[in-house]
Amino acid sequence: MSIIFEPVQLGPLRLKNRIIRSSLAGRFDNYDGSGTDVRLNWDVRFARGGVAAIISSNAPVHRRGRLVPGFALIDRDDRIPFFRELAKRVHEHDCRYIVQLNHAGRHRGIGDLEFPVGVSSTDRSEPIHGFPCERLSVAGIKELVDAFAQGARRAREAGLDGVEIAGGNGVLVTQFLSSAVNDRKDDYGGSLENRARFPLEIVRAIRAEVGADFYLGFKISIEERMNEVFPWLRRGNTVGESVQVCRWLEQAGVDAIHVTAGAAFPHPRNPPGMMPVRDFMRSYDTMLSSGSRTLRNYVVFRTWPLSRLFQWQWERPTKRLGIEGINLPESRAVKAAVGIPVLCGGGFQTASVIAGVIESGACDAVTIARSLLANPDLPQLFAQGLDRPPKPCTYCNKCLANFLENPLGCYEESRFASRDEMIRQILSVYRGDPLPAETA
Amino acid sequence: MSEARGNGRPAAATIFEPLAFRNLTVPNRLFRSSISGRFDNYDGSGTQLRIDWDVKFARGGVGTIISSNSPVHPRGLIVPNYAHLDDDDKIPFWRELGERVREHGSAYIPQIAFSGRQRDIGGIQYEKGLSSTDKPDPLHGFECERITVPQIAEIVDAFAQAARRVREAGLDGVEIHGCNGYLITQFLSPAINDRDDEYGGSLENRARFPLEVVRAVRAAVGDDFHLQFKISAVDDHRAVFPWLKEGTTLEDSIQVCRWLEEAGVDAFHVSAGSLFPHPRNPAGSFPIADAIRSYDTMLSSGKYTFRNYLMFRTPPLNRVLKRRWERASRDGVEGINLPLARAIKQAVSVPVICAGGFQTASVIAAAIEDGSVDAVSMGRPLIANPDLPNLFAQGLDRAPRPCTYCNKCLVNFVENPLGCYEESRYDSREQMVRQILSVFEGAPLPSEVQ
Numbered sequence: 096m097s098i099i100f101e102p103v104q105l106g107p108l109r110l111k112n113r114i115i116r117s118s119l120a121g122r123f124d125n126y127d128g129s130g131t132d133v134r135l136n137w138d139v140r141f142a143r144g145g146v147a148a149i150i151s152s153n154a155p156v157h158r159r160g161r162l163v164p165g166f167a168l169i170d171r172d173d174r175i176p177f178f179r180e181l182a183k184r185v186h187e188h189d190c191r192y193i194v195q196l197n198h199a200g201r202h203r204g205i206g207d208l209e210f211p212v213g214v215s216s217t218d219r220s221e222p223i224h225g226f227p228c229e230r231l232s233v234a235g236i237k238e239l240v241d242a243f244a245q246g247a248r249r250a251r252e253a254g255l256d257g258v259e260i261a262g263g264n265g266v267l268v269t270q271f272l273s274s275a276v277n278d279r280k281d282d283y284g285g286s287l288e289n290r291a292r293f294p295l296e297i298v299r300a301i302r303a304e305v306g307a308d309f310y311l312g313f314k315i316s317i318e319e320r321m322n323e324v325f326p327w328l329r330r331g332n333t334v335g336e337s338v339q340v341c342r343w344l345e346q347a348g349v350d351a352i353h354v355t356a357g358a359a360f361p362h363p364r365n366p367p368g369m370m371p372v373r374d375f376m377r378s379y380d381t382m383l384s385s386g387s388r389t390l391r392n393y394v395v396f397r398t399w400p401l402s403r404l405f406q407w408q409w410e411r412p413t414k415r416l417g418i419e420g421i422n423l424p425e426s427r428a429v430k431a432a433v434g435i436p437v438l439c440g441g442g443f444q445t446a447s448v449i450a451g452v453i454e455s456g457a458c459d460a461v462t463i464a465r466s467l468l469a470n471p472d473l474p475q476l477f478a479q480g481l482d483r484p485p486k487p488c489t490y491c492n493k494c495l496a497n498f499l500e501n502p503l504g505c506y507e508e509s510r511f512a513s514r515d516e517m518i519r520q521i522l523s524v525y526r527g528d529p530l531p532a533e534t535a
Numbered sequence: 536m537s538e539a540r541g542n543g544r545p546a547a548a549t550i551f552e553p554l555a556f557r558n559l560t561v562p563n564r565l566f567r568s569s570i571s572g573r574f575d576n577y578d579g580s581g582t583q584l585r586i587d588w589d590v591k592f593a594r595g596g597v598g599t600i601i602s603s604n605s606p607v608h609p610r611g612l613i614v615p616n617y618a619h620l621d622d623d624d625k626i627p628f629w630r631e632l633g634e635r636v637r638e639h640g641s642a643y644i645p646q647i648a649f650s651g652r653q654r655d656i657g658g659i660q661y662e663k664g665l666s667s668t669d670k671p672d673p674l675h676g677f678e679c680e681r682i683t684v685p686q687i688a689e690i691v692d693a694f695a696q697a698a699r700r701v702r703e704a705g706l707d708g709v710e711i712h713g714c715n716g717y718l719i720t721q722f723l724s725p726a727i728n729d730r731d732d733e734y735g736g737s738l739e740n741r742a743r744f745p746l747e748v749v750r751a752v753r754a755a756v757g758d759d760f761h762l763q764f765k766i767s768a769v770d771d772h773r774a775v776f777p778w779l780k781e782g783t784t785l786e787d788s789i790q791v792c793r794w795l796e797e798a799g800v801d802a803f804h805v806s807a808g809s810l811f812p813h814p815r816n817p818a819g820s821f822p823i824a825d826a827i828r829s830y831d832t833m834l835s836s837g838k839y840t841f842r843n844y845l846m847f848r849t850p851p852l853n854r855v856l857k858r859r860w861e862r863a864s865r866d867g868v869e870g871i872n873l874p875l876a877r878a879i880k881q882a883v884s885v886p887v888i889c890a891g892g893f894q895t896a897s898v899i900a901a902a903i904e905d906g907s908v909d910a911v912s913m914g915r916p917l918i919a920n921p922d923l924p925n926l927f928a929q930g931l932d933r934a935p936r937p938c939t940y941c942n943k944c945l946v947n948f949v950e951n952p953l954g955c956y957e958e959s960r961y962d963s964r965e966q967m968v969r970q971i972l973s974v975f976e977g978a979p980l981p982s983e984v985q
Contacts, residue, residue: 125584126952127975133576208951208968380834381950383844384827393834397841500832501659502577518660525578 097450099477103147103459105436106350108257108310110147110191110460113453114474117440117462118195118261120152121503122165123524126207128158130167130177135184136524137503141467142190145474149185150259150312150353150462153197153266156246157239159210160198160267163499169194169246178253191256193310196246196301198239200267201228202360204499205385216270216277216284216293222321222328223359225387236283236293239267244300247311257310257350260297264316265359268294272340273358275321275331291340295347302348312351312438313344316365317425319358323412331358334425338432345433353438353462354426361495363409366465367418367442368490370409372402374506375496382499418442418490426458438462444470444487446477468494469505486510546900547927554598554910556886557801559708559761561642563598564903565924566804566912568890569646569712571603571617572953574974577658579609579619581628586635587977588953592917593639596924600641601710601804601912602632604648604717607697608690610665611649611718614949615658620647620697629704642707644761647697647752649690651718652679653811655949656836665690667721667728667735667744673779674810676838687734687744690718695751698762708761708801711748715767716810719745723791724809726772726782742791746798753799763802763888764795767816768875770809774863775856782809785875789882796883804888804912805876812945814863817915818871818892819940821860823853825956826946833949868892868940870902877907888912894920894937896927918944919955936960 100112123133138149154169155161161168168174178194185192201215203226218230231239247258262268270276271293277284283292294313301311317338319331341352356364363370376396383389395401413421419442426439439458443449444466452458467473469488476484493506504521511517540546551563574584589600605620606612612619619625633643652666654677669681682690694711701709713719721727722744728735734743745764752762770782792803807815827847834840846852864871869892876889886909893899894916902908917923919938926934943956954971961967 125975127972129975131582205950208971377835381832383831383834384829497659500656500835521659522578525576525580 097446097477098453099446099450103436105312105459106310107308108148108191108350111189112145112147112474113449113460114146114477115438115460115462116141116146116149116467117464118150118152118259119464119468119503120166121498121524122163123503124165124167126164128155128161128166128168128170128174130174130181133524134167135181136527138181138192139184139188140471140524142185142188144467144471145478146190146463146467147460148191148193148256151192151194153199153261154194154246156196156198156242158207159214160200161207162197162199162203162266163205164207169196169249170242172249175249175253178250178255182254182256193257193259193312194246194250194255195259195261195314196243196250197261198242198267200270201226202265202267202270203385204382215267216279219278220387222388223324224382224385224389224392226385227387233281233283240293240296240300243297244304247301247309248304251305251309257312258301258305259312259314259353260294260301262294262313262315263355264314264357264362264365268297269316269319269358272315273319273331274336275319275329275358287336287339291343294340295343298344298347298349307348310350311348312353313349314353314355315340316355316357317422317429318356318364320356320362320364321358323357323363324359326408334428337425338428341429341433345435349435351436351438351459352429352433353440354422354429354458355440356422356425361492363412364421365441366490366492366495367413367421368492370406371491371493371496372396372406374493378496378498378500413490419445419448420452423452423457427456430456430458436460440464442466442490444473444483446482465490465492465494468503469507469510540897540900542904544900545930546896546932547930549900549903550896550927554886556708556761556763558759559642559801561599562640563924564899564910565597565599565927566888566910567592567597567600567917568912568914569601569603569710570914570918570953572948572974573614573616574953575616575618577615579606579612579617579621579625581618581625581632584974585618586632588974589632589643590635590639591921591974593636593641595917595920595922596928597641597913597917598924599707600636600643602643602645604712605645605697607647607649607693609658610661611651611690611693612654612658613648613650613717614655620645620700621693623700626700626704629701629706633704633706644708644710644763645701645706646710646712646765647694647701648712649694649718651721652677653716653721654836655833666718667730670729671838672716672810673776675833675836675840675843677836678838681730684732684734687747691744691747691751694748695755698752699755702756702760708763709752709756710763710765710804711745711752712765713745714765714806715808715813715816719748720767720770720809724770724772724782726770726780726809738787738790742794745791746794749795749798749800758799761801762799763804764800765804765806766792767807767809768805768872768879769807771807771813771815771863772809774808774814775810775859785878789879792879792883796885800885802886802888803879803883804890805872805879805908806890807872807875812942814860815871816891817940817942817945818864818868819861819942821857822941822943822946823847823857825943829946829950864940869895869898873902873907880906880908886910890914892916892938892940894923894933896932915940915942915944918953919957919960
């Protein structure tokens with residue numbers, strides 16, 4: 096049998112196979128951060144499809160830490176019953192559930208009513224969209240460290256199987272780690288050691304709160320490569336610095352490192368693939384009031400040949416390197432430096448590729464988002480002996496471009512017999528959780 | 536306390552008199568107009584949030600609740616996340632909603648609707664709306680296809696089936712959304728309808744579609760079920776852009792109402808305007824700063840939206856637009872449609888309900904007593920004060936913090952939860968946010984969260 100279906104131990108957590116659903120969801124919850132049945136339907140769909148574990152979509156530990164409204168929060172004890180129900184429903188399918196604890200910092204696609212302005216390590220607005228922010232005080236940092244610890248405690252009380260700290264992709268932890276963002280002069284900025292202080296404090300606080308026998312993962316952008324978004328931006332952290340951070344994280348009590356890329360979201364390497372400018376234009380309009388540079392971006396999306404140039408620049412790295420396994424070099428570097436398991440994301444959807452990278456020691460398990468969105472039953476297909484699903488993910492990124500305004504689902508019409516079939520698949524999340532094969 | 540009134544009769548005595556329609560008696564003269572946020576699922580299935588939203592007003596004492604627009608077909612949605620009435624599988628939700636509202640003594644009347652070309656956000660299912668014409672709307676540039684005669688028959692049947700579902704759900708009546716620029720207006724209005732078949736041209740032809748809808752609904756629900764029709768008494772199509780055609784006049788609307796009454800309508804609900812929003816509906820301010828924050832979501836919906844967005848952002852263009860918009864209500868907002876409602880009331884023999892900024896007990900009572908109208912409907916003033924009817928019953932003439940007609944609720948609803956966004960009505964911004972988000976906590980009344 097393929098190594099894909101060999102169990103793996105992540106610290107205290109045993110997984111039945113090597114496929115984990117990465118954090119992925121639409122704006123399925125209530126504006127106030129309370130969870131809904133739609134979110135249950137969404138996550139249960141992947142549990143039924145056979146993944147060993149699900150990492151929740153980003154769950155803010157504080158209301159001010161929302162990326163966009165419409166995602167379930169884990170900021171108060173009265174959220175616990177919802178997550179308990181979610182755990183119960185996912186466990187029914189022999190699948191583990193890991194909550195991704197997040198604070199978006201300044202990286203908020205849509206600000207909310209309560210907090211129009213985000214917080215960050217800096218007071219400079221985010222360079223791509225121009226999201227405004229206030230600089231966190233040391234007291235504010237301590238509060239957020241505690242908010243992460245309380246989020247983890249709630250996850251444990253809800254009967255979930257672990258937590259993952261969102262530390263990559265441009266969220267608040269990245270804003271501290273990143274040399275391209277963090278401009279502090281105090282204990283939390285400057286040297287790598289100082290920039291890593293905030294995440295390490297979070298890890299220790301969580302460990303102190305939940306004990307040693309509860310899974311604690313850390314997701315980190317090993318290469319930040321901000322210059323791949325716009326060439327005039329500073330590059331940010333590179334593999335040498337990030338590997339050192341991973342060593343410190345391991346010492347502080349992290350059970351696994353989850354490798355991703357880019358100090359912004361989205362980024363040409365995450366999710367790697369195409370830049371569907373037309374779809375983005377239809378959805379990005381929602382963000383115009385969120386930042387000082389959004390109107391510029393929107394005009395670029397609307398204006399040929401600027402849109403084409405942006406698209407070309409965006410797609411350059413993946414055209415050069417390929418998509419499936421694009422983060423493997425970074426994963427290998429981390430794996431060589433730490434003793435804990437490494438999870439790697441980035442376009443995986445071919446059984447032989449996944450088995451190969453695990454056997455080669457590049458990582459211990461893979462995390463998948465878009466390819467599972469296209470084929471929620473991908474693990475079952477692998478178990479049946481298929482190397483690839485009949486209609487694989489095309490990495491078109493239309494799912495990403497649509498999620499702000501429309502229900503998350505696969506928007507690649509070429510994968511469906513008709514547009515109607517595509518719509519039916521997208522809307523099926525509201526009616527329980529039939530797999531695409533059951534609705535087609 | 537209550538205004539001094541010439542006749543010595545308390546306003547509440549008039550307002551809280553039951554109103555008997557042919558097939559339905561409602562407990563008082565106050566209707567909650569169709570108003571709601573994007574509280575349901577994207578696929579048109581209803582949620583607990585919608586129930587909590589509507590129950591809030593029932594608890595506040597309003598006699599009748601008209602649902603927010605309920606599409607009879609998915610292509611007829613105005614914006615996603617409103618509960619549909621397009622399928623029998625929606626009936627249990629509506630039954631539950633009706634039961635919960637009636638626990639508080641209010642009647643519940645769904646408004647059945649089809650957007651046509653006027654869709655704030657069209658959703659993923661149908662790229663273009665359907666209209667009497669194939670020309671985009673002049674304000675936002677929403678694109679559409681011209682509806683064919685067989686498609687008209689399908690939509691007529693969809694209205695009838697939706698009305699049947701309303702009856703099967705045990706609700707109290709049904710309102711046909713025939714105004715504010717949506718599909719029925721798009722047929723009625725000579726400024727929009729450019730057909731040369733039997734559904735366009737003469738007034739009789741333009742009224743053919745709504746009359747077919749009324750007859751089909753009547754046939755589906757039987758003669759003993761309440762059926763009301765909401766109509767824009769005037770189009771005032773040039774209110775925003777003076778170079779457009781004028782549209783439907785009051786005289787035309789009166790004739791249409793006579794025909795509709797003959798076809799089986801039990802009551803008229805009078806509004807105004809051939810677009811939504813329109814300077815006359817909801818009448819009041821044009822809140823530019825809030826519009827900029829929310830209208831961005833609609834940029835991909837129409838051909839002229841980006842132009843509008845840039846106009847909102849650009850002084851002095853935005854000031855010019857604001858001034859032009861607010862001209863329509865320069866003589867006051869409350870009762871802006873009363874002269875229109877009075878004219879229709881004189882021409883028909885069924886009761887007339889009037890919309891338009893009502894929130895003063897003495898004004899409402901006077902309008903009923905002088906025979907202008909039989910009842911009033913309220914949208915924004917009830918968002919501001921869901922317990923306004925209870926306040927009237929206690930003898931207050933106005934709420935201590937009345938609606939300011941700022942229309943910030945209107946412009947926020949596309950992106951944010953519906954609620955009162957007029958910060959000046961609250962002690963603090965936090966209090967305002969708490970009130971807006973209270974709908975997610977089972978909708979306590981503002982007095983209970985403050």
